[in-house]
Amino acid sequence: MSAMNEKAQRVIFVTGPSGAGRSTAINALEDIGFEAIDNLPLSLIPRLLDGEAPRPMALGIDARGRDFSPEGLLAMQAQLAGDDRITSELLYLDCQADVLLRRFSETRRRHPLSPDDAPGEGIAREMGLLAPVRSAADLLIETSDLTPHDLRAQLQRWFGAETGQGLAVALHSFSYKRGLPNGVDLVLDCRFLNNPYWQQGLRKLTGLDRDVSEYVARDSRYEAFIDKVTDLVAFLLPASVDEGKAHFSVGFGCTGGRHRSVAVTECVARALAQQGWRVSIRHRELERLGLAAETSRIVQTGGETQS
Template sequence: MTDGDALLGKVPLVLLTGPSGAGRSTAIKALEDAGFETIDNLPLGLLPRLLSGQPPKRPMALSLDVRNRDFSPTAIIDALELVDDLPSVAPELLYLDCRAEVLRRRYNETRRNHPLDRAENPNDGIERELTLLEDVRARATVLMETSELTPHELRHAVQSRFAPQKDQAIGITVQSFSYKRGLPQGADLVLDCRFLHNPHWKKELRDMDGGDAPVGSYIATDSGYDPYVKSIQVLLEQTLPGYVREGRNHLQIAFGCTGGKHRSVFMAETIAESLANRGWRVSIRHRELNRYAVLGARPRIAEDGE
């Protein structure tokens, strides 16, 4: 939802979809708890009737999936075009993406049948559904990768994106990642740490990670470290207010290094701490370490200590 939409009084309308097992139940519950009026597994044929009366008074989220008897990619795209033409709502298509091997593992762990293949092995159903949803995925306005997210992390990611804290106009996620495993989907700013001293080549530091003090102290001895941190702080001080003015309600900052264990973790922790000290509420995710945390906004401290 843009700043212009807010000025026009448009109500957020989220169409939520994605492959079975990607986390739709968690996401729709997170939106409900954030104040959205939610409908799970809405028959698409009822959507025009639902929206033809009085415009929604509060944010609305509709979960759409293959369990629905009239589900099809064409029907979802038609639904998106229908809501795009409504003057009273600001629609977004949220697609929860997930890798096939992760979906297979989740189905094996829960021993549930896939809705597209009631046989004992869900593999065929997973492949059919991912193929079926390719065109829908391409039309998504928000693509959220859930393969590495716990239910708690997914819940926070959804609420940060669609219902940020009332005392803060934008939700910020700072994460670390490994370039060997690919860029994190949805990242707005990607920053490379691979030029800094690499603790991997120090035997005494190799088994530690960027959250350990000796690792951070070693990285900080790099002559490029201080200028790099200061330049990022200046960049964020200049750009964050602009994102807020534009109506952005979430920003994801990603720091990458070779293994995602040392330099990127330390930089993510350093910048997240800096943002929290400047009054921002920040969530931290270390993708390769499978860790997650939230830093509350801290009172600004003047340079004289008062």
Template sequence: MSLDRADASQTTRLVLVTGPSGAGRSTAINVLEDLGYEVIDNMPLRLMPRLLDGPPLGRPMALGLDVRNRDFSVDAILDLVRQRRAEAGQAVELLYLDCSTEVLLRRYSETRRRHPLAPAEAPLLGIEREAALLQPLLEQADTLIDTSELTVHDLRDEVQALFDTDPNARLAVSVQSFSYKRGLPRGIDTVFDCRFLRNPHWEPSLRAMDGRDDAVATYVEGDPLFPEFLERVTGLIEMLLPAYRDEGKSHLSIGFGCTGGQHRSVTLAEKLANILAMQGWQVSKRHRELERTARAAPPSSVG
């Protein structure tokens, strides 16, 4: 259940932040605090009714919940959500930060931390136990952010786009490129397949470059279908963005995919992002495969 901005301005917004250890809950909590939320992390559940029944704070609140809470209980959290939603004047949202087992294992290996549910055992056991324990919260989450492929900066952008309390905040647009070989990016809203355009990979002089290079962009733009494709895509997005903004949507993610995620999709993502930015939209760009190749070390942990 997402709140539109009109509702958010008339109710006390409460965001409960949870998810498996190492998935980015602490980072999300810090972002919410920067956005002006009253933040309390790991507060005992039995004390929450007293806190929430107190005088209104006049600003939104975010509570961090994880298995380290002294009296952590999935049932108690779900009961709290149901109870608070039944009360007028309080809007409760459950934000769940998820992450794949493989990435969580890597993060624990990098930090050499012990898992709270398996302090004397292998981290994998704790990760599996926690996933089973939190499954009901995952299923009931209002907002789900999968951080498996996100850096700290990516996660900050996601949380800010979704939970910024500024009533004058604009719709944030993310334009991404990717390779179909590695699947669709997580959380993508709209996807365009540009594999029908001629491929610079087969030009030896262009193979090592990417879609940000002028020579590659010129080659891709030279495809007879390119001008009409870009025009139609741009027209569609220009029509949709005001409608999404007026509906209260705070973030839209647009993806362009090609075979390797290096040439055609990058060129299209760059072109559309620049067009939208010139029109005054708040736009960010991400090239998943180029970022993956450029990282000499594993991505920074978002835990």
């Protein structure tokens, strides 16, 4: 990815397996203010970008395209990385195979890579084809548990506001029992902290409740942990800006993803916001379990939040 600068033409390539939400993402980016073009052949991209463009662009790249190949897309990325006039990013929308199969079954659509066979064969073929692209993605969004509204909200947080620092910072809480979140740059384990789950009065609460956050904070190791983590992340963020990254995400995990990881995520987000970073928060397990009406939001300077 080329270095971020204010004068460069910003181009986001949007791709991923069929059914993962590419069309929804393209429409969302268009609503945000991007000039959006879907199903664009790779061979037309150089001519499209030749000249001054008034707005940032979002280009949907479909594995079904007549000249698509993973090597071709990655070569295009490498070519643009050497062009000071352009800042390119590769956004990959990922999804679990069983969820894709359910989506195709619900819509009764044929898979484009296996129109005469069962959708599962096409899904496996396409995910294998896109594996090198997935590995090279600048930003990976896992859509298995996201509604179209959720996906649009995430894209709004990533791309909808000018931060003035060229970097979008995202903090995630999660449960180790359900696996690591995709696309995070750094993962930190909170399971060594005192667990509110074993306190009868706290078990049904979450890390968003004051009683839980105060219980976790009473652990003698908590304050030092928060300070060291905040210092580490605050050290890495400017380095990521210098590298030209547009996104940096951190995952905080605990056993159930309801108490300790949530409390730590909230505390670190406030600390980074006090330093002037604009931080988005997502509590994956609270969203999945419906334990909070709105867990995904942005923490701004001074600790204020917005949905």
